[in-house]
Amino acid sequence: MMNALVNINGIICSAEEAKVSVFDRGFLFGDGVYETGKSLKRCCLFLEEHLERLRRSAGKLQIPFPLSDEEMTDEIYRTAKAFGKEDAYFRVILSRGVGLVMGLESLEDLKPTLVIIFQPLSEKLDRIRTEGLNIMTSNILRNSAAAQDPNIKTSNYLNSLLAIQEVRARGGEDAIMRDNQGNVAEGTTFSIFGITPDNSLITPSLKVGILDSITRRHVLELGRGLLKVEEGFFQLEQFQECSEVFIASSVREIVPVREWDSHKYALPGTMTEKLKIALKNEIKSYLETHRKY
Ligand SMILES: Cc1ncc(COP(=O)(O)O)c(C=O)c1O
Known part of the structure; x- marks a missing residue:
């Protein structure tokens, strides 16, 4: 049952x-x-x-x-x-x-x-937040905003489904998609962030054609209090040069990436941990001030 x-x-x-x-x-x-x-x-x-x-x-x-x-x-x-x-x-x-x-x-x-x-x-959430994810760049591109706008959260998730199927067949846990210019867009069901060597938080701009993620909004706001934040058009190499990479979504919150296309990141990352705690604190104060069932 x-x-x-x-x-x-x-x-x-x-x-x-x-x-x-x-x-x-x-x-x-x-x-x-x-x-x-x-x-x-x-x-x-x-x-x-x-x-x-x-x-x-x-x-x-x-x-x-x-x-x-x-x-x-x-x-x-x-x-x-x-x-x-x-x-x-x-x-x-x-x-x-x-x-x-x-x-x-x-x-x-x-x-x-x-x-x-x-x-x-899911009972796996705590474990993946510690162990991190192994993600791969999919050969399936993100839908163009001019065709089926990824910023409409429609029940048609075939674009993400094709991407995850493709990387799972190659041993990845989840997939990142790019636009047709090679800019990193987002994951199948999450947004993506990196910490650059000079300690900036980078994430694809909404203009790339991605979902306006709620967790992304909160992470950017919290990030602004801790370091330089850049929303923009980033190629894969710019994420590979990062010292830390993490994903974010409503259910998972912040989850570190331990491997992306065979490129390994050390866990736990200092900034990722700081942002994880900042998000936890924000969640805690939300829970204290909002309606309960
Ligand atoms: C494609 C995509 N990007 C990002 C996210 C994260 O959005 P949110 O933080 O609003 O859960 C989701 C969540 O389902 C998603 O499907």
Whole structure:
């Protein structure tokens, strides 16, 4: 039995009972948007930022947003409470809804499907935060923002999926993608950072065509208090010259990279550890000041 709890359009059910129509456009076309985050100590971390991004992604696809942020928070918290764990992984999915006409353009009067999933956080998280990741540069390029903008968090993750499949076949744990100019863009489900030999924090600019990651925003803000920060267009070599490299995402927080395309980085990195602690402290104060379920 799968240990997850699902809320489909307001009805809470078990993982086994959770079913959506095959005519749902999320299934037919990946026509939906989503957010992934976690709760700690019965509080959904940075939830306002997740809801703001979900609303923005939905807006870019012209999917009507069915609830106010307050109603959405209530639904998420009701599901979290029913799931009953202090710490959990959550996903909120909003698809355009069920359309019985197959055509791509049949958008009229569809009622969006809202799905909220809670499940346990992976037990591997603590271990990878210490051991670090072995990442590889994928031969699959990041989607161009002029084609399918990576800054819309759509339910279609095939670009990332192709990239991870390709590097897994070569023994990598996860993949980094570049744009068609060779600029480093982002990982399959994370953003990427480096500490240069002269102690600057570098990360690809949003202009490269990447997701406006919530953790990235927090890391940059915290980084500005500790060292020089540069968002820009960086080639692989510039990351290889770095003394430390790490990835960041909502569920994983900061995870050091121990190897990237056979280039090894010493762990633990001093700046990475400092930023890890700074992020932990920020999370702690968020938990102390925000709503609990
Ligand atoms: C492509 C991509 N980049 C970056 C991130 C990290 O974003 P966040 O910090 O908002 O979780 C994600 C998270 O899922 C992602 O899918």
